Amino acid sequence: MSVDAAKLQGRYCNSLTQYSRFITREVFIGDVPMGGNNPIRIQSMTTTDTMDTIGTVEQTIRMVDAGCEYVRITAPSIKEAQNLAEIKKQLRQRGYNVPLVADIHFTPNAAEVAARIVEKVRVNPGNYADKKKFDQIDYTDLEYKGELERIYQKFTPLVKVCKEYGTAMRIGTNHGSLSDRIMSRYGDTPHGMVESAMEFMRMCETLNYYNLVVSMKSSNPQVMVQAYRLLVETMVAEGMNYPLHLGVTEAGDGEDGRIKSAVGIGTLLEDGLGDTVRVSLTEEPEAEAPVAIALVKRYSLRSQESRVKNQDGVFNIQPTTPNTQHNPYEYRKRHTYEANAFIGGHMVPRVVVDLSRANLKDPAVLNDAGYIYSPLLDKYNMGEQSVDFVYLADELPSFNLPGNLKQLYNYATWQKLTDKTLCHPVFTLQEYVGDVDRSSALNLVRLKPADIESEEFGALPFSNTLVFVLETDALHGMADQRSFFFKLEEMGIEIPVIVKRSYTFDNSDLLLTTQNLQLCASTDLGALLVDGFGDGIWIDAPEVDTKIITSTAFGILQATRSRISKTEYISCPSCGRTLFDLMVTTQMIRSRTSHLKGLKIGIMGCIVNGPGEMADADYGYVGSGTDKITLYRGKEAVKKNISSANALDELIGIIREDGNWIEPVIEG
Numbered sequence: 001m002s003v004d005a006a007k008l009q010g011r012y013c014n015s016l017t018q019y020s021r022f023i024t025r026e027v028f029i030g031d032v033p034m035g036g037n038n039p040i041r042i043q044s045m046t047t048t049d050t051m052d053t054i055g056t057v058e059q060t061i062r063m064v065d066a067g068c069e070y071v072r073i074t075a076p077s078i079k080e081a082q083n084l085a086e087i088k089k090q091l092r093q094r095g096y097n098v099p100l101v102a103d104i105h106f107t108p109n110a111a112e113v114a115a116r117i118v119e120k121v122r123v124n125p126g127n128y129a130d131k132k133k134f135d136q137i138d139y140t141d142l143e144y145k146g147e148l149e150r151i152y153q154k155f156t157p158l159v160k161v162c163k164e165y166g167t168a169m170r171i172g173t174n175h176g177s178l179s180d181r182i183m184s185r186y187g188d189t190p191h192g193m194v195e196s197a198m199e200f201m202r203m204c205e206t207l208n209y210y211n212l213v214v215s216m217k218s219s220n221p222q223v224m225v226q227a228y229r230l231l232v233e234t235m236v237a238e239g240m241n242y243p244l245h246l247g248v249t250e251a252g253d254g255e256d257g258r259i260k261s262a263v264g265i266g267t268l269l270e271d272g273l274g275d276t277v278r279v280s281l282t283e284e285p286e287a288e289a290p291v292a293i294a295l296v297k298r299y300s301l302r303s304q305e306s307r308v309k310n311q312d313g314v315f316n317i318q319p320t321t322p323n324t325q326h327n328p329y330e331y332r333k334r335h336t337y338e339a340n341a342f343i344g345g346h347m348v349p350r351v352v353v354d355l356s357r358a359n360l361k362d363p364a365v366l367n368d369a370g371y372i373y374s375p376l377l378d379k380y381n382m383g384e385q386s387v388d389f390v391y392l393a394d395e396l397p398s399f400n401l402p403g404n405l406k407q408l409y410n411y412a413t414w415q416k417l418t419d420k421t422l423c424h425p426v427f428t429l430q431e432y433v434g435d436v437d438r439s440s441a442l443n444l445v446r447l448k449p450a451d452i453e454s455e456e457f458g459a460l461p462f463s464n465t466l467v468f469v470l471e472t473d474a475l476h477g478m479a480d481q482r483s484f485f486f487k488l489e490e491m492g493i494e495i496p497v498i499v500k501r502s503y504t505f506d507n508s509d510l511l512l513t514t515q516n517l518q519l520c521a522s523t524d525l526g527a528l529l530v531d532g533f534g535d536g537i538w539i540d541a542p543e544v545d546t547k548i549i550t551s552t553a554f555g556i557l558q559a560t561r562s563r564i565s566k567t568e569y570i571s572c573p574s575c576g577r578t579l580f581d582l583m584v585t586t587q588m589i590r591s592r593t594s595h596l597k598g599l600k601i602g603i604m605g606c607i608v609n610g611p612g613e614m615a616d617a618d619y620g621y622v623g624s625g626t627d628k629i630t631l632y633r634g635k636e637a638v639k640k641n642i643s644s645a646n647a648l649d650e651l652i653g654i655i656r657e658d659g660n661w662i663e664p665v666i667e668g
């Protein structure tokens with residue numbers, strides 16, 4: 001049996017328009033069960049050398065104190081697998097009963113040792129019983145079956161140990177490390193990722209072993225979201241409902257890492273999917289749990305909202321799924337018209353920021369919106385992250401704005417402007433349907449999803465100057481806004497839509513507020529953009545600096561690959577295999593290449609998994625020994641084992657040779 005694309009119905013969650021958690025089978029991992037009605041669990045992975053017992057124990061303790069409910073530790077060979085016993089013993093002696101997970105790649109013998117010691121093992125079906133040689137092999141059905149039989153023989157002993165010891169297992173597929181067998185038959189696709197896991201899950205069921213968790217990770221949130229969704233439909237079709245471990249691999253660090261993680265993980269949480277979350281950041285592992293906790297916390301309230309008690313006091317979920325042609329397993333941008341070359345059609349999504357509360361007497365106020373003001377020249381410089389529209393409400397600036405920046409005013413104020421060049425009105429729905437003075441260039445109309453049922457909506461005078469600004473005040477706002485897009489599609493309406501979300505935070509800690517904004521906006525707006533919904537985004541958050549709002553907006557567009565404005569770094573979170581200081585190296589590489597818009601650079605800690613995990617990076621910087629780096633152009637190793645002292649210069653040399661280097665602009 002394999003995934004049959006023709007039979008897919010796009011049914012992967014309980015509801016597309018309201019929050020409803022997909023209830024999975026409960027699995028037992030030490031004293032902390034997962035799935036079923038258990039809370040969404042938080043976990044992470046150590047970065048220490050597994051042979052460094054004290055270092056690993058202490059790091060594990062820091063992670064548990066930060067909120068981790070499971071801790072994963074790499075076991076690259078038998079000796080590390082054996083040392084898990086010592087690590088576990090010392091943790092228990094210090095009063096820490098956290099379930100441990102052994103991370104296995106390529107080494108069945110280490111897995112069989114670890115499964116006798118720890119509460120869970122993670123295997124990667126792409127490399128458990130296969131060596132990756134990047135070979136394209138044309139298997140006949142019989143040969144393919146023969147390969148599965150060979151894997152079954154190698155995998156069965158581990159399953160038997162897990163059954164005997166009550167050990168759980170995660171079948172953890174990674175987009176970047178699919179086996180040659182899967183790649184040859186299904187390609188580098190969500191379909192291939194799902195089939196890779198399903199083959200192993202079917203083998204487990206044949207052996208009557210059900211203590212399973214599944215993951216479908218990728219560094220590309222769009223691929224990751226599609227793969228998890230497809231996995232759920234496939235599992236359900238085969239009578240399975242194993243818990244889902246959510247994660248975006250190699251998400252990177254800082255703002256980028258948080259945004260990318262939230263786009264992928266948050267989108268699935270919005271769909272009601274996910275039983276445990278691991279956020280992978282190129283930072284200390286104890287920095288990951290607070291991010292995962294913040295992502296998950298939003299849903300503890302929502303599950304109450306969507307569950308209605310019946311007369312017996314039992315919770316019932318009554319989902320509604322619209323009749324939509326939308327395919328959740330493939331990216332397709334919603335078809336819209338181009339509103340006078342301002343927005344929509346094939347144009348990249350536009351960015352709007354609100355400057356109405358800023359000091360509009362100071363030209364430098366636009367710096368935060370990506371227009372750098374030079375007082376000497378009295379001139380603005382635009383960059384890749386210059387916003388497209390500023391909303392000024394009813395406030396008039398006392399200086400001239402740059403010639404290519406469009407200004408949005410509330411209708412009554414716009415109407416009174418003497419010079420309307422580059423100035424556009426924002427109407428309420430009621431205003432727009434009345435007898436008003438409309439712009440011949442661009443008219444924005446604010447509305448909420450429920451307005452689509454209103455009389456005013458029915459009376460809208462359509463023209464290709466009209467653009468909606470879609471707002472929501474629903475608790476499950478993404479689904480509320482998504483339902484509006486479904487209805488537009490049903491009605492055949494191709495008006496471009498700017499998705500607007502407003503946030504208020506009651507935390508005085510600036511760093512926490514910034515992180516909350518990044519996570520909430522990336523989840524809410526990212527979830528729509530990965531489905532191709534939205535011609536523009538507008539984030540409103542009065543407590544947050546415009547500069548952060550601007551970079552968050554462009555970060556979300558980058559993570560959803562809908563508008564590329566900067567270099568993308570695919571850097572691994574590091575683990576016990578890491579051969580250099582990833583955080584320092586990532587910063588060093590970033591400092592010299594961050595102006596190379598659109599290039600994807602992989603920074604990987606080890607040669608064992610790094611090249612595969614870099615997925616679609618254009619260049620790779622991979623640790624291949626102590627102080628040794630191997631450089632990649634795509635999937636090809638072009639400089640092997642060079643000294644780390646000049647590896648970055650060499651990397652820049654390769655980028656230069658390829659004609660992809662541009663000199664950075666020094667701002668004066």
Ligand code: SF4
Pocket residue numbers: 572573574575576577578579604605606607608609610613
């Ligand atoms: S790529 Fe990074 S996280 Fe993955 S195994 Fe290698 S060092 Fe560890």
